[in-house]
Amino acid sequence: MTETHGTPAPDLKIIETRVYRGPNIWSYDPAIHLVVDLGSLENFPSNTIPGFSERLLADLPRLDQHHCSRGRKGGFIERLDEGTWLGHIAEHVSLQLQQEAGHDMRRGKTRQVKGTPGVYNITYAYADEAVGLAAGELAVRFVNNLVQPQMKDGQPAFDFTTELEKFIKQAERTAFGPSTQAIVDEAVSRDIPWIRLNKASLVQLGQGVHAKRIRATMTSETGSIAVDVASDKDLTTRLLASAGLPVPRSESVRTVDAAVSIANKIGYPVVCKPLDGNHGRGVCLNLQDADAVREAFPIAAEQSRRGFVIVENFVTGKDYRCLIINGRMEAIAERVPAHVVGDGVHTVAELVDITNADPRRGVGHEKILTRITVNNAARQLVRDQGFELDDVPPEDVMVKLTLTGNMSTGGISIDRTWEAHPENVEIAEEAARMIGLDIAGIDFICPDITQPVRETGGAICEVNAAPGFRMHTNPTIGEPQYIAKPVVDMLFPPGAVSRIPIVAVTGTNGKTTTSRMISHVFKGMGRKVGMTSTDGIVIDERLVIRQDASGPKSARMVLQNPRVDFAVFEVARGGILREGLGYERNDVAVVLNVQPDHLGLRGIDTLEQLADVKAVLVEAVPRTGYAVLNADDPLVRKMRRKCSGQVVWFSMAEPGSEVRDYIEGHCRRGGRAVVLERSDLGDMIVVKHGRRSMQLAWTHLLPATFGGRAMMNVQNAMAAAAAAFAAGAPLHDIRQGLRTFNTSYYLSPGRLNEIDVDGRSVIVDYCHNAPAMRMLGDFVDRLGESLSASSEVGRPSRIGVIATAGDRRDDDIRELGEVAAQHFDVVIVREDARLRGRKRGESAGLVQVGVRAAMDNSARCRRVDVVLDELEAVRFALERSNPGDLVILCVDQHQSVLAELESVSHLAQAGARSGDEGGDPDFVQPDEEITEETPRELA
Incomplete structure (x- = not known):
């Protein structure tokens, strides 16, 4: 037991928060970074606070599954018993809170800030930024309350159960819906990058010119005319009827009297529903007479955006949803309206509460099932079945709470994908083709989907754009259907490219010029280059944003641009420390040098620490990628150990030197390098690949080098050549790019x-x-x-x-x-x-x-x-x-x-x-005495 003095106080507090949106100095993946101060708790590890561990595990029992550094279940509990600091505990609580909200996050790390006792860096993974931040804040409050319960007016001021419920509800509000999440998960499994474009469900899959967008189950391939047609139920019915598909008799009306007239014409029973509604709202079924139509009309009209109401004959049978993706039937679900089944003991109201207690049920679309809402329509429906809410229905008697089978009103689904008759499948697929939707939900009403609908009776009552997936991915009964796969297949057919090449450039000096040289080479090859630099964002030679754009937000802007097919990012130290890279990986990472600049900022005090920051780019290189490293810089040279791909060296060292000998050995093993060969005729940039040596260009013939005098641009040109070569550019294109790149203000503003x-x-x-x-x-x-x-x-x-x-x-x-x-x-x-x-x-x-x-x-x-x-x-x-x-x-x-x-x-x-002549300035001559002068500022 650690020796302590005094009493622990709830002093744990967050003093700084950062969100890393890509690889960073702590992790390869996005992470939350909290800097916390333990205050007096620095002197009180967990085993010195009586009852702390017991109270912690009582509220979060699944912490016993955490491995921690022990690498096995229960490892964290062992650390608690041995004594660990409360910053480390807050890290694990943050992860577990996210797991309670359905985000399976497991990676975390806690380290003390060097030279600052009691202050710790806590980093942990997150799936949703807002949820991750809220988890960290709640974890700190929770740990403080475990140390010393917070009181207000003699009552507990912090109730963990209530706070956890608020946190989970917040997570559910910000989370993707089941349909969007299913598509994103499928994209991730195929290594397709994605970017969330808003706080709702608008998502970009892929990058740049290859990007596609989805919003729930509506895609960038979905035609707006098709969506308009599907939202007009009257037009949908007429189009399907013109193709000979079974549909109910129907007409659209705007007044109650017209609705009654059409109902009398069609024959009872009828259905009243909004012309352009969704989720079953405003749909009134099985109307037996004119009075019922008059009562139902305002309900349907209220949900109609244009004021029209559809009156159609009531088709009896079961409710089936057929999901058509890219012209093919992928899933069928039988939708059962919200209901309860009597047990002879509980009332209808109690049975509803028991059903809603199912953890799979939530509000709206936040979970795989929706809670049943008891409203006036539900009470009337229960009454029509001979019961009141306080009555106890007999055992096994089903009491309906709604007439429609929509999941959004509390219904359940039964998978029927493999039971449908082929003729019914053909009818559903033809209906989707007639409307023109790439993803369509066809609502069938028929006695049995296993029998031909034309023989048993039945009809298509609706065609839905952007149909929900959760009834298929999470059926209440039956096997789940992995319908996100055909959606991603449609957007990215097998073999399709989803990523654009990314070249990232970092270093203390020369980043901007090297980035511009690389961009110039690929622009000459006809690529649409998106480039970020300290001067702004350039898209296909056009400066679209004028500001320091060397950070992660600018990189994401380029990846979102639909014209870009090649990206070059200047990556500064500040952006990496502030938010990480902002993207998942780079195909080519270029590190020019590590020099004493920006030291003393954000905890970076030494060159070695600065090198670790810039090495994040090298760590973000995949196995198929390249790291272009300056062999003349010892700190850059060490970064080779952090590269998962291949290393391409560039060096200005003389032949016979230790560096050149190392490069020669690297090339003999099949490696690549760009070196400088000196002769009486000048300096030649040479590309080496394996045992081959290929002359690229005389340095004095490159305009950016001022006849070979600007050695920094000689080095930048060598780095650019190495990066372009690694990215697949032919030598003649690299040569042409460097020969045509100059330091004019047009091509290189602000640089020489x-x-x-x-x-x-x-x-x-x-x-x-x-x-x-x-x-x-x-x-x-x-x-x-x-x-x-x-x-x-x-x-x-x-x-x-x-x-x-x-x-x-x-x-x-x-x-x-x-x-x-x-x-x-x-x-x-x-x-x-x-x-x-x-x-x-x-x-x-x-x-x-x-x-x-x-x-x-x-x-x-x-x-x-x-x-x-x-x-x-x-x-x-x-x-x-x-x-x-x-x-x-x-x-x-x-x-x-x-x-x-x-x-x-x-x-x-x-x-x-x-004819005016300028005057000569008065310089101090070399032999004159220099006197102390007051610094001068010209107003």
């Missing part, structure tokens, strides 16, 4: 866009951290050398406008300034519009400190200014530059910056035409 502004070479890029600045600085050095060699006025100056996000660590922000100072003559520090928790000027001041520290150590930089506003910083840089200088703008809002540059360029051209 080069613009000539009045003789100045201006480069616009998104560099925002120290590792990216090193790569950019290498490019600046290479490009600056070429500009110096061609300059006639001496060495051109290099001016850099830099910034970083405010949510970085202080050291990382200062390091950005230190690195920038090594490559620029003048550094101008700005800030993003979003300060991300810092005060105005704070992050810029840290960058400036880093620049000055490097200047003190003889860095290249000889001047630093602070201009906080982005556009003002751009103008300031251009004012201080001369024609021939190199100006690098590390921007946040590239649209505004490019518009500003175009404006300045037009003004400069206009000034040149008018």
